[in-house]
Amino acid sequence: MVDTHQVVPVPAYEFDGGLMYLTHYKTMLIKALVELHFALTHYTIADKDSKKSGGNDVYTLELYSIRVLKKPLPAIVSPRKRKVSTKDPMGSSSPTKKSKTN
Secondary structure (H helix, E strand, O other), rough: OOOOOOOOOOOOOOEEEEEEHHHHHHHHOOOOOOOEEEEEEEEEEEEOOOOOOOEEEEEEEEEEEEEEEOOOOOOOOOOOOOOOOOOOOOOOOOOOOOOOOO
């Protein structure tokens, strides 16, 4: 797509109104509540066959800015999953070792 298209980043503004750096888009916009500002354009393309009435409706949308209304919640890191012993590990005997008898 690089040969045929030109990427134009949409300006995004932080909660306090400051312009957001492009490198922060992924972390600041995922799961955030945002306000989108856009222009919606409608036009009709007439059919070549004059017998048909109307035409084809075409809608185009141009997104021109993003504003963060509510910041995303911080990611919660869950502890690693581990097995929990059913016997008290601080008890008198270890749950994994058997006592040796002579």
